[in-house]
Amino acid sequence: MKKFYLLLVLSLIFFASCTESPTLSTTNPTTPATSATPMPFCASWKQQRSPIERDLTAIDFIDEKTGWCVSDINEIGGAVIKTTDGGQNWQIASNAQEFLSDIDFINKDLGWVVGFNGTIKGSTDGGITWNNLRVGEEDEALNSLYFIDQMRGWVVGSSGQILKTIDGGKEWQKVDAKVIDDLWRVRFLNEKDGWIVGEEGIILNTSDGGETWQRLDSNSDAALFDVWPIDNNNVWVAGLGGVLFNTLDKGITWQKQTTNFNNLFRSIQFLDASRGFIVGTSGLLLCTSDGGKTWEQVSLPHKYDLMSLKVISSESAWAVGRRGYIVSKR
Numbered sequence: 001m002k003k004f005y006l007l008l009v010l011s012l013i014f015f016a017s018c019t020e021s022p023t024l025s026t027t028n029p030t031t032p033a034t035s036a037t038p039m040p041f042c043a044s045w046k047q048q049r050s051p052i053e054r055d056l057t058a059i060d061f062i063d064e065k066t067g068w069c070v071s072d073i074n075e076i077g078g079a080v081i082k083t084t085d086g087g088q089n090w091q092i093a094s095n096a097q098e099f100l101s102d103i104d105f106i107n108k109d110l111g112w113v114v115g116f117n118g119t120i121k122g123s124t125d126g127g128i129t130w131n132n133l134r135v136g137e138e139d140e141a142l143n144s145l146y147f148i149d150q151m152r153g154w155v156v157g158s159s160g161q162i163l164k165t166i167d168g169g170k171e172w173q174k175v176d177a178k179v180i181d182d183l184w185r186v187r188f189l190n191e192k193d194g195w196i197v198g199e200e201g202i203i204l205n206t207s208d209g210g211e212t213w214q215r216l217d218s219n220s221d222a223a224l225f226d227v228w229p230i231d232n233n234n235v236w237v238a239g240l241g242g243v244l245f246n247t248l249d250k251g252i253t254w255q256k257q258t259t260n261f262n263n264l265f266r267s268i269q270f271l272d273a274s275r276g277f278i279v280g281t282s283g284l285l286l287c288t289s290d291g292g293k294t295w296e297q298v299s300l301p302h303k304y305d306l307m308s309l310k311v312i313s314s315e316s317a318w319a320v321g322r323r324g325y326i327v328s329k330r
Helices: 002-015
Strands: 045-048 056-062 066-071 080-082 091-096 098-105 112-113 120-123 131-134 142-147 152-158 162-165 185-188 194-198 203-206 214-216 224-229 235-240 244-247 265-270 276-278 284-288 306-313 316-321 326-329
Touching: 056 316, 066 098, 066 112, 080 098, 112 142, 112 152, 131 194, 152 185, 152 194, 194 224, 194 235, 244 326, 276 306, 276 316
Parallel strands: 056 098, 056 306, 098 142, 142 185, 185 224, 224 265, 265 306
Antiparallel strands: 045 326, 056 066, 066 080, 080 091, 098 112, 112 120, 120 131, 142 152, 152 162, 185 194, 194 203, 203 214, 224 235, 235 244, 265 276, 276 284, 306 316, 316 326
């Protein structure tokens, strides 16, 4: 039953773009037309060539040159792809037999991936080879991971699963946060302050390095897919149906933000308190340079669903999605 539910959720996530043509306009016909002159911070996104046509589910960069993506699987499996020149050239670094949902590197050599079947793998050579660190149950999906340093990391997944390691992933402890719904994203601002979001409007916060987690009231039952803490008080969450919330008091109150889009928001990241991006279904890329007061839609070559986002600087950012789609601000 759990396996069926996970497949259903993923099908819903990708459903919106299954029949889309890459030549269609990126303007959302149900929303107001965007400005003809994008804000300077938002402009200059171009497509990069991918070595695979499988759906790319997550991306990570450690600097403006070195980055990785992970993929869904098809009849020949999945892959980890890598660039060392900012995406001018992407190459297959290694193959995978599991659906991989997230990737996190903390330097050019040391990184981890998570995915279906409770899989956690680690690499010490930049993603060329991977060691199995954990294999879970067949219907167990791990959706997100975040490492604070070389030793301390967190993973979240289906049915309220929260895992913690303090030895680089050799051993994983289960953490009980009293939730049973699927969790989609974990991020830490520092070694003490962390955030988790998931189904049914779940927002969890820790101020003691994950020793305890407090559930906050989001006043929403929408699935939340990403969270981005700018500082201890200023935090953004985004999710299903264009849901977008911001708090300025560390989650005591949440203000609903308006973008005029109802796409599924899959990922959100800010460069600083003023400048940030959101990506979502139907090739949606939104940008703000005024702290989220207004959002511009950025024109892209195709309308493939975008699944993941990485912002390094005002000149370097990437988004990835279906059919090996990669776009970059370079």
